[in-house]
Amino acid sequence: GAGVSQSPRYKVAKRGQDVALRCDPISGHVSLFWYQQALGQGPEFLTYFQNEAQLDKSGLPSDRFFAERPEGSVSTLKIQRTQQEDSAVYLCASSSPPGLAGHTQYFGPGTRLTVL
């Protein structure tokens, strides 16, 4: 497809379950960003990949959050032992120029995670 796709679109997990969220960026886009958007809030930066290298993971809330992009295209955000405070929309964005984001990034539709 032409845009960024994410799957699943909706995920309901019981507290303590592990979840994996997938992002398919626009083909050829070097930069990939993950954001967390809580209800009524703006997106908050989680982590940044340039190709397969994770250059910044300073926004990951805890060591239960883990992201990877092994071949420099598809990325997976994994959350272990989910907690209720993890409930949010997880957005993925990709950008073509390495390092540039704000005015060049394209967002996916997000995965809405609900932890019961």
Next chain:
Amino acid sequence: QKEVEQDPGPLSVPEGAIVSLNCTYSNSAFQYFMWYRQYSRKGPELLMYTYSSGNKEDGRFTAQVDKSSKYISLFIRDSQPSDSATYLCAMSGVNSGGYQKVTFGTGTKLQVIP
């Protein structure tokens, strides 16, 4: 205090009104200033961006940046019901790692009533 402050609204206006949306920020290193529009259950989409200070116009939309006051605005003229969405301001600068990290405001929910 957050780096970027934005009134969450909601803001309700009649069709045809001029809408003014604003954000303030504290980080003087920000260089790119953006406005995103987000419809319900969709990802944000970039509306406009400005590099450094100044004005930029695109159709019914005008973005203004005043770096001396650390204040940015988005004006929507002749607002339409289809403009009903959440508007997010966002800002970035190149950090020590050589890439941009974008900081978003909380978003202002706008409703344009026919």
